[in-house]
Amino acid sequence: MSKPIYFDNHATTPVDPRVLEAMIPYFTENFGNAASRNHAYGWVAEDAVEKGRKQIASLIGANSKEIVFTSGATESNNLAIKGVAEMYAEKGNHIITAATEHKAVLDTCKHLEKKGCRITYLPLKGDGLVDLDMLRDAITDKTILISIMYANNEIGVIQPVKEIGKIAKERGVLFHSDAVQACGKIPVNVIEDGIDLLSITGHKLYGPKGVGALYVRRKNPRVQLTAQMDGGGHERGMRSGTLNVPGIVGLGAACEIAQREMPAESARLRALRDKLRATLEANLEETYINGTMEHRLPNNLNMSFAYVEGESLLMGINDIAVSSGSACTSATLEPSYVLKALGLGDDLAHTSIRFGLGRFNTEAEVDYVAQKMIDVVNKLRELSPLWEMFKDGVDLSKVQWTAH
Amino acid sequence: MAYSDKVVDHYNNPRNVGSMDKSRTDVGTGMVGAPECGDVMKLQIQVNSATGIIEDAKFKTFGCGSAIASSSLATEWLKGKSVDEALEIKNTDIVNELALPPVKIHCSVLAEDAIKAAINDYKTKQGAPVSAETVS
Ligand SMILES: Cc1ncc(COP(=O)(O)O)c(C=O)c1O
Numbered sequence A: 001m002s003k004p005i006y007f008d009n010h011a012t013t014p015v016d017p018r019v020l021e022a023m024i025p026y027f028t029e030n031f032g033n034a035a036s037r038n039h040a041y042g043w044v045a046e047d048a049v050e051k052g053r054k055q056i057a058s059l060i061g062a063n064s065k066e067i068v069f070t071s072g073a074t075e076s077n078n079l080a081i082k083g084v085a086e087m088y089a090e091k092g093n094h095i096i097t098a099a100t101e102h103k104a105v106l107d108t109c110k111h112l113e114k115k116g117c118r119i120t121y122l123p124l125k126g127d128g129l130v131d132l133d134m135l136r137d138a139i140t141d142k143t144i145l146i147s148i149m150y151a152n153n154e155i156g157v158i159q160p161v162k163e164i165g166k167i168a169k170e171r172g173v174l175f176h177s178d179a180v181q182a183c184g185k186i187p188v189n190v191i192e193d194g195i196d197l198l199s200i201t202g203h204k205l206y207g208p209k210g211v212g213a214l215y216v217r218r219k220n221p222r223v224q225l226t227a228q229m230d231g232g233g234h235e236r237g238m239r240s241g242t243l244n245v246p247g248i249v250g251l252g253a254a255c256e257i258a259q260r261e262m263p264a265e266s267a268r269l270r271a272l273r274d275k276l277r278a279t280l281e282a283n284l285e286e287t288y289i290n291g292t293m294e295h296r297l298p299n300n301l302n303m304s305f306a307y308v309e310g311e312s313l314l315m316g317i318n319d320i321a322v323s324s325g326s327a328c329t330s331a332t333l334e335p336s337y338v339l340k341a342l343g344l345g346d347d348l349a350h351t352s353i354r355f356g357l358g359r360f361n362t363e364a365e366v367d368y369v370a371q372k373m374i375d376v377v378n379k380l381r382e383l384s385p386l387w388e389m390f391k392d393g394v395d396l397s398k399v400q401w402t403a404h
Numbered sequence B: 001m002a003y004s005d006k007v008v009d010h011y012n013n014p015r016n017v018g019s020m021d022k023s024r025t026d027v028g029t030g031m032v033g034a035p036e037c038g039d040v041m042k043l044q045i046q047v048n049s050a051t052g053i054i055e056d057a058k059f060k061t062f063g064c065g066s067a068i069a070s071s072s073l074a075t076e077w078l079k080g081k082s083v084d085e086a087l088e089i090k091n092t093d094i095v096n097e098l099a100l101p102p103v104k105i106h107c108s109v110l111a112e113d114a115i116k117a118a119i120n121d122y123k124t125k126q127g128a129p130v131s132a133e134t135v136s
Helices: A017-026 A040-060 A073-087 A103-114 A132-138 A161-170 A245-283 A310-316 A337-341 A363-383 A385-391 B005-012 B065-078 B091-098 B102-125
Strands: A067-070 A094-098 A118-122 A143-147 A174-178 A197-201 A212-216 A287-289 A300-305 A352-356 B027-034 B039-048 B053-062
Touching: A017 A245, A040 A067, A040 A197, A040 A212, A040 A245, A067 A073, A073 A103, A073 A143, A073 A174, A073 A197, A073 A212, A094 A103, A103 A118, A118 A132, A132 A161, A143 A161, A161 A174, A245 A287, A245 A300, A245 A363, A310 A352, A310 A363, A310 B005, A310 B065, A363 B053, A385 B039, A385 B053, B005 B065, B005 B091, B027 B102, B039 B065, B039 B102, B053 B065, B065 B091, B065 B102, B091 B102
Parallel strands: A094 A118, A094 A143, A143 A174, A174 A197
Antiparallel strands: A067 A212, A197 A212, A287 A300, A300 A352, B027 B039, B039 B053
8 A cells, every 4th residue: 555545536636557658659759739730740649639539529428529628627617618708798798606616617707707797606505516496596688608517526516417408508598517527437428418618627537637628519509719818729719729739648548548447437436435434434423424425426525523623634644645624724724615605614614524536546545544534533532622522512502612 | 734843743642631620729721712713722720729830731622733732732831830920921932832834823822822711710710810911
């Protein structure tokens, strides 16, 4: 078992050795510019890019002509949202998103707000799901875009994407989905799901960092975007810049492997995740799952360990790489905005740990992590005045705290 | 974040963890912070009322490693000091001893508050007039 054990696969994933192998020739002998039309170096590069495009399109049920390459999902989200806002400005200026979106969506929306757009940030239900009635009610004749993520990066909750797609279609509104955490983990199909724009990135599905894609629907409706990068007019004018050929080869290979291995891999990860959960719950009282387990990525577990502060927990499990929603672990000293959006009190948000399992994790690692968590939580509870009060039957919500 | 060796040592081997009977007149209890803020410290002292010397100190802390270390260190420093000497302990002493980074200074402030609150509680029980300075 190599340490630290990596259980933070929502943050990033290692590159699959098979992906790396596919990429290597495109750094060295096949170094051509895919836009070079008049010699073999260019043709080889272009062939590789087109193969990558097909592999990505296949994973999400799209046509390869609908794939625009980017530098990652942050750029894909920016291009989708800003590109639609500019292109459809005459039709309207209202965008609907949700409070638990990734910052790459939320901050893009904030930027547009300053430019005169109106943004609705839907609150979430306690289980982490979007309230569809609330979504319907939020749509006006000025609404041009709904941007709701496929699956959340903290709690792994999968949104009712198909229903959202239907609502968007009925009301003639475009639907963008940040599918970074879902692609390659669960079936995603832009036709069945009614998605018009979809963001994907390489490094969350065992591909390289710094490469991603935006799916842009070409039929029913044909979606147009205002480019956010001016230059040579690559990618049908939507995203200029010489293509990252090795990155695209890697992203494509990663998508192909993910598509082929998804049934077996998701079943295996689900079993490991469920074992982790069951072991923790059997051995520790006062644990709480954040977000619904019913609609959740198979590799995600987000749990609060009441009366134990998250950063001190991370310090005790320093041979395990996970992340916490505790304020102390973030730059802002605010606990996770995702957990707060579920209505979780700050006290529980401070005690949360996100486990993200991945392709290269083993059952032995799950057993080790579970035991270590149990030991450290028990140790820290012995140290916790809140645990002592809880055990003495004190109602902590009635205590007069001296907030500082 | 990288922790100083002293913070790690206090985290791994916290000194004087425990609780005293808070109804005793020779015990002073200070509880500061709030669960929503991510840290709560309980600090208790047991004072020899004849000599005014703190004979024992105990703590329990909910909070990050630096909060645990700050309160653990505080109990070490309190033992053997007179109540008046204990009031001299400043949060900056804790910051220096544990090499706390700027984002963790609030942990040391909380520990100083806990010391003052515990002494205040003890003095109140002894019927002594509480000086405004010791009220946190
Ligand atoms: C849901 C989600 N969207 C967007 C991103 C940003 O992706 P990238 O790192 O490729 O810019 C991430 C990862 O950080 C994510 O988890």
